Amino acid sequence: MAFFKEFKEFALKGNVMDMAVGVIIGGAFGKIVSSLVDDILMPPIGALLGNTDFSRLRIDISRVRDVTSSAVHSVGSLVSKGGGDAAAQTAAAEPIYWNYGAFIQQCVDFTILALCVFLIVKLMNKLIRKRAAVPVPEPAPTKEELLLREIRDLLKERK
Template identity: 50%
Template sequence: MGFIKEFKEFAMKGNVMDMAVGVIIGGAFGKIVSSLVDDVIMPLVGMLTGGVDFTKLSAKIGEAEVMYGSFIQNIIDFLIIAFCIFLMIKGMNKLSRKKEEEPEAPAEPSNEEKLLGEIRDLLKKQA
């Protein structure tokens, strides 16, 4: 029973949950970027290169067919994803630096705290 309990504690730690959320969001983000590359960027690149469809590019070497066009497309996918992640991290770092620079303003007391303060002051005057 100790192994299962230990696994449950591990799985419920914040870092593991954060990582799971990151993997799910990363998968969805990857689909968005793949669509951007496949449906927007590559048709434009194909138009600029005279209608070349990179996914169809290949070279026959003996009996083997090397699909280097798909490889080129995957490199473009990777570069776009890496650039987007770079921009997100850069923005998050900028926000966290800005947050560190701003001094925290003291929170204004709630109406209940103000009322309790007035009651305290009245009791002090009576004593």
């Protein structure tokens, strides 16, 4: 029961709402950064490198599978005669690609997103330091404080 009580306190404090707002804004911010990378930054970089799109960079690694499957097929045919040729031919017909370009694209997205978040946090820290550096004037004393001061002063005079 203590777990549910603690969760209830957490949910009612407003932390959940703050977190939800952060997640929603973070999702939208991520889309903006992805668009910045995909639509603004990557086309000129791709043009400089002679390729239009990083995400399409890939290596065909079907040969590795074909060599492996032919070796397995050779060993399998020695052990037992029959079947398996159709399965090996079907597997050999489908190409296998190593999509390293998509990985590069995601790394660029992450780097730019991390840079943007760093700049925002740095700006917020600068604003917080600036706010802390400004001296806050002391608030005017309340009526009770004034009355207590008068009483204190009267007691000092009596001694």
